[in-house]
Amino acid sequence: MKRTALIVIAVLIAGLGVTIYLMYTHEPADNVSGDPDYTLTSSGLIEAFEKDSSAASLKYINKVIQCKGTVKMLDTSGSLVLIPDDGSGEIIVAIDSRYTPALKQTETGAVITIQGICSGYSRDQASEDDLLSGLGTTIRLRSAGIKQ
């Protein structure tokens, strides 16, 4: 009886140890391989924020977004800038490090589909005191990757 109890306790402790180890070493979620919460064109995403930024923020911020656009700028270390056909703004994309190798097969001018978490929006408004103002309408995606 005592032996059985000891075995049960040992198994429980080992199980707890494995669980803690797995929890601790677990990589951040992959937001690229699964299905997105929303699929839009890049101009549609920008338009949604321009039209009603509060409603769009509630709907899209921290959600997984898939959108298509043209690569304006590419940094193979892990970022790119997407622009819609109508040139209405820019989507700045930070690539998840697990997906940076795919950046090397992409080039400026290519039309690509990107998927990542919508992280923020900045309206294009000028302000004399703010050096970061007037840089154009910007939407940011983080933990993203190029969908093949």
Place this chain on the structure above:
Amino acid sequence: MKQKLALLTLLLVTGIAQLAAQDRYFTKTGTISFHSKTDLENIDATNKLVTAALDTKTGAIQFNVPMKAFEFKRALMQEHFNENYVESEKFPNGTFKGRLANNASIKYGTPGTYDVTVEGDLTIHGVTKKVNAPGKVVISQGAIDATAAFEILLADYNITIPALVADKISKKVNINVVTKLEPLKN
């Protein structure tokens, strides 16, 4: 005559606006990474969504850092960073507003490398502190590479380390800033 005067005024205003715009360099894909040494495991994170701008005329420099865009190797570290340490929901952005102290010595029109001192106000976790950091500015054809490295004390920004791991986690964090600034074209 009136039409000519209006046209001349318009050209003059546009010209001045363009000249002013040429003084401003910016990026929306700057990188800020930090490193913290711990007894358990070193903590590293990188953020590639940094917006930065430099006014070469005045040396004014500004950064905006969306805190949730820091990427960690471990999900748990990322979660603790956002929820317990910097409280990203409550304080979504880190900012820096300052200037290059020796801006007058930089010849922006000529390619070259300059050691600079960056000074200004760094706001993290809703707390603003004066920062003074060494950096480098590299002027090349049409772009400015600006880098800086400095150290902050977590306690200065009211970031508290849970007592359970307090003696295992460094109270200092090394921050590295790397930006490639392009001229702002209107």
